[in-house]
Amino acid sequence: MSTLDFLVELGTEELPPKALKKLSASFRSGIEKGLAEVGLPHGEVVAYAAPRRLAIFIKDLTIQQPDRIENIDGPPMRAAFDADGKPTKAALGFARKNGVEVSDLDNSGEKLRYVKEVKGNPAKQLLPDIVAQSLNDLPIPKRMRWGASRVEFVRPTQWLVMLLGNEVVDCEILAQKAGQESRGHRFHHPHTVRISSPANYQEDLRAAWVIVDFDERRQMIQQRVEQLAQQENGRAIVPHDLLDEVTALVEWPVPLVCSFEERFLQVPQEALISTMQDNQKYFCLLDASDKLLPRFITVANLESTSPHFIVEGNEKVVRPRLNDAEFFFNQDKKQPLEAHNERLKNVVFQAELGSVYEKAVRVSKLAASIASHLSADVALAERAGLLSKCDLSTEMVGEFPELQGIMGTYYARHDGEAEAVAIALNEQYQPRFAGDELPASVTGQAVAIADKIDTLVGTLGIGKHPTGDRDPFGLRRAALGVLRIIVGRNLNLDLLDLVDQATANYGSQLSNKKVKADFLAFMNGRYQTWFSEEGIDVDIVKAVLAVNPTKPLDFYQRATAVQAFKQLPQAAALAAANKRVGNILSKRDQTQALPPLNNELLQLEEEQVLASAIGLHQSDIKDDYPSRLQSLAALKEPVDDFFAKVMVNVDDDALRNNRLALLSQLHGLFLDIADIAELQ
Template sequence: MKKKTFLVEINTEDLPAKKLKKISLSFYTKFIEILKKENIIYSKIYWFATSRRIAIQIKNFKYYKKNEYIIQKGPPISIAFNKKGIIQKPALLWMKKFKINNSHIQILKKDKKKWLIYKQKKKYLDYSEKLSEITKKIFYTCSHLHLMKWNDKKYKFIRPIRNIIMLINKKIISKKIFGLIPNRKTQCHYLIKNKNQINVLHAKNYLSTLKNEGKIIADYEVRKSKIQKNILNLAKKNKSYIIINNFLLEEITALVEWPSALIISFKKKFLSLPKEIIIYILENNLKCFPLFKKKKELKSKFICIINTKTNKCNKIISSYQTLISSKLQDINFFFKKDIKNKLSDNKKLLKKVLFYENLGTLEDKTNRLEKIILLLRKKILFNSKNAQRAAFLSKCDIISYMVSEFPDLQGIIGSYYAKNNGEVKEVYHALKEYYLPKYKNDKLPTSNIGIALSITDKLDTLIGMFIIGKIPKGDKDPFALRRISIGIIKIIIFYNISFNLNKLIKKIILIYRIKKNIKKIISKIICFIINRFYFFYKKEKNIKNIVKSIINLNKINLFQVNKKILTMIKFLKSKDSKKILNLNKRITNILKNQDFKNSFIIKPELFQHELEKKLFKKIQHTNKKIKIFNQQTKYKKSIIEIINIHDILEKFFNTIQINHKIKKIQKNRLNILYMIHKTFQKIAIFSYLY
């Protein structure tokens, strides 16, 4: 059979650079899922993406059509034929409807009844129609993305679609998609003179055609690798050290189609400005990579990536130099203006800045932070005076000219100004890092006051928003409360910070002077934070039930919750888990209709068998051990204690009859089982894990 390659390319206006890889991979994984369902096998599948295209290429595919049948049920035998076996009108009408004759008819027997049936062979589309249908299904149902309309038609996509390629080898699949008839034309590099489009003559030659004729590297990962290699080589030639920002690298890979690298320099006098500000301007405004003498010492040079190969670079270099000089002059102006006043002088101006409606001003928030941070001093060791000073100064840089111009640098600016004002290292270092982590995989604060202030600020915002009912719904989270909660969890887990979250939240709510519905607010906040644990363990199949099994909403300790989750994940993957879960199920079923509302009492004098005495002693001993291990957060050892009960309990079930004819003895044995049930629950509610 001739080998076939399928290609689909969606040509669009400029796609969102920061999300290009994620978008492309989502289509790629959907193709894999649906191809499997539709019995289409292939040797390889690839995804390609640039700023103006998303493409999928499937090599050596085969479409297997199974012999599947659709059963068309007819009338019962009793009315299909008369007593002489002559076919009657109901059967004739049914046969006429499906255009069948006597040779096609079969009989179905079910529940002592018989019907006429006809097995109709399922019709399949040919492979070109099938692939067209799959493509439409995938690209039409991308509801997880932010979609837009670009004309008066019903179609929506991430960006306006301008052209579509759909090929099987050389053949065009001319079925409409997004209202457009596919062809073999694609956009080439916009700087190629007198040429806008090129023809892809064969699906398998897609990459080489784009590269040789269109001056475009369509393979995202190849393009990324080339950019990275160019950066490292250029840095090495200039005897410089470079720290490649991976987020920036991904963004630039999505922005350019034919990359090359240049070195740009700026005036050395600007190196007197805070290093983080220069790096921020280079990475976020100019999308460039700063160079260093050593890991910490910044150079007055940087690398920019341009979207073409050219020998005439002087104009580009000159433009970048003008741009960076202009930006750094503005910063220098703002910096000099800001440092004329002390950072602490801005505190009185915070009362004019609203934090949020019904949550007071930034001065009110700062006052709360000064109180809240002290609630953590027993769990995170720090100097209380310095911690309160850091909280006092934490929002003061918001008033500065620099933060007004560059809001993302809040905290970093405050740290520099605090250092310049002679504040102690503990204070200005905490200001620099208390906003961390800002995003996924971001670093965490490192100093004790920084850690405490980060938790304090995040909890204050989270609790405040819940008090006024600004709770995230669906995909909407305008105050980034999910990210804030994940940040809190990350810090607590990484630094093993152990405290009762319920009590802390209650104390913070009281600082807000709220007296009504406190329990309800606490419950909502706790559930919201606990739900963020799914983010950390999303690869675990049973994670929701694991979390449910170990949670006591009245007393949450995030450090302990995480440790229990890890223990339960390992336990459920072990050989012992099945026998413990089966044992728990057996006990639960026996106790199902029993009433233990009143305190249960086990009376040793009612024991009839030596095994009852042994089991009772074993459970008493296990309870004491588990209590100690749980206090020490040694949950693995608690699980081992439960596993050690199995053999004697199994023997108990096999030897002793629970339903004894004497009710007192029966009740006593049920009480033993209830005691075991309560022992199990000290570790987890195992019934969630069946």
């Protein structure tokens, strides 16, 4: 089958930089899907993306769709022909619909069938629809129109290149007629560029000052930024998202070093970094001590003969931003941090749950209670909780919301608060996302847990549960944060105690009378989400949930022990036996208590051996779950022998109840850790 290389490039006005990678990936997957649907084999598929273009290159695309057979089913045979074998109206209608006679249909199966031979089409006829559909399916939340056209796309289109081999694929898509001419850099080469062939696409545009490969531009920027940072005796902060966004803004990247006045370094560096990264798309520099240098790197989109003009322009632009940050910082320091609580009395946390200040008071009480359980300084936790939301009403956090907690730490230190209190004001928000650091200080842990528990209990307490993908109050993230902190920092805290204290702090504000049960169920539901990331199987989570431990650290220790137990060769048989035991015990009269095990009624050797083995394990009081489960694995042989030789449900009541008591002891050994029957 003959093949040719294929290229499609859609030229536009500047595409949204934060969406460019996603648009490019979607365009590629749409093209691949379309080719698969029409049965056009091909080689490597490469996506290109730059500020003013999306392009796809396909190597060795088959130029002719293969012929194929289509089987079209009609009515059942019993409905297609009458008793005399004559075609019914159903058969005649099916034949007419397909443009053939009834005699041309296949009647060998359960249904009347039309076997249709379909001739393949040339790829040149199929490609326009595939490309158009792929562009139409791009994830564009809001499309725009331009001029008098009714065509809609993410940005106005400017040109279209579609080449199969060296020939143009004749079509019109998004108001652009396909041709062979692209366009070069807006300033360095503001002319058309003839693409000589699909394979030469990259080099043809490189000669016109456009690097179309997104990954190549990204790598160029990162390497040059790091080189310039080293020349300045610093280290560049290069967040992945910022690097992607800058890459999507330039066709010909030229990183340049700029500077700002050293007096701005008196402002918390997080504020300076935030405004330079978020507003100006600059890369900031740190020294060997991770302190901000009065330097930053901008990435120009051209090779200037006078780069100092670009540098001066960026320095001029950033100065007002830094002035604002300096002004806000100085204004906030004019009053103590605690004074901001007055403003928070008028800021609503939840309409039914009072103000943000009232939340801080509840967090203070709960944090103090948690600190007492952890043998930590209660007064420090109480103070940190009371100040926990103060920075929300500061000028700096009003301008830079992402600095909540961070600015609280700076202002607390300025006021002379205890260092543990200052640190806790930032740590209260940790972990902010999956994989984020956990609070390191005990005071920070107490406040972080208290803040999240207060939000969970309050929100669930007024009946606002997450539904489906909707979680507007971030309850799932808060719950996972609580579990991660307790387990990650080895804290012996009980969810029952926490929900009791939090509920008491709300008094009569909570309308949901089942808030405690809802809270515990919600927290239990988060284990599966979290543990799946840790490589712990779903059935293991269910096994531990069956015994309902309420201490997250204890839950985690049980789960990891069961995970190790599951790998043992005896685990499957013991899980099956445990399930069998559970089924037997569930069928007895639950209103009658079983009598204690009577060793004199153990008649058979197999039940005597099992009773002896169980007795050894019952005397084992170790809290080491892995060792206990490892030890219980030795019960496999006596359990197997018991079920092979001993009849439980005998007619003799005393004997039957004694054997049930023995099985109940066996069941209890495992249920003391987890219900291993779930491992099936």
